[in-house]
Amino acid sequence: MRYEDIKKDPKGEVKKLACFLGRPFEKEEEVEKVLWRCSLDRLKNLEVNQHGIDPWLGIANKYYFRRGIVGDWKNHFTDEMKGKLGQLTAMKFEGSGLDFGY
Template identity: 45%
Template sequence: MKKEPLLNLKRLVEFLGQPFSLEEEENRIVHEIVRLCSFENMKNLEVNKTGIYRVQGSKNNIFFREGKVRDCKNHLTTEMMESLDQITEQKFHASG
C-alpha cells in the first residue's frame, strides 16, 4: 500500500466490485482519494489531534505513530509481532 497507493487503491475498489470509471480517473479522483487517505493527511486532521475516542476516553492522536512500515518492531516484542502475523494469516487466508 505504501509503495504503490494508486495501484492498490484501484485493486481494492475492483475487489469490492466498484471500479473507478474512466471519467473518475481522468478527473484525478483516484489521486485525490489517495491524498485524503494518506497517513500525513489523516494524522493532521484536527479531530485526530484534539478529539476524544468515545469508548475509552483516550485522545485520538494515540492511533497515529510514525506511519512507517514495520515500525511495530519499535513498540512490540518479537512474540507479539509473530502472534499478530498468525492472527492476520488465519483471518485473511481465504481472501487470496
C-alpha cells in the same frame, strides 16, 4: 502484499484493493481523492485527531498516529505480538487470496 510495494506504488495498490472489493475506479481523480483522504499527514492533522478523545477508551486520538511510515509497526511490536497478529490476520483472511507475508 508487501509493505514496500504499497510505498512504491500506492495508486496501483489502491486500484488493486478497489478491484478486489468489486468496486474498481472509473476515473483517475477518484484514486487521487482516496489517497488524499487516507493520507496519514492529513488524518493526523485533523482537529478531531489532534484534540479529540476516544469515547470508548478515554485516550487522546493523537496517540493513534505515529510517524506514518509503512511497516514501522514492526519496530513497536514484540516478536510474540507479531506472531499473534500474523496468526489472526491469516485466520481472518483465509481463502481471500491475499498474502500478508508475515
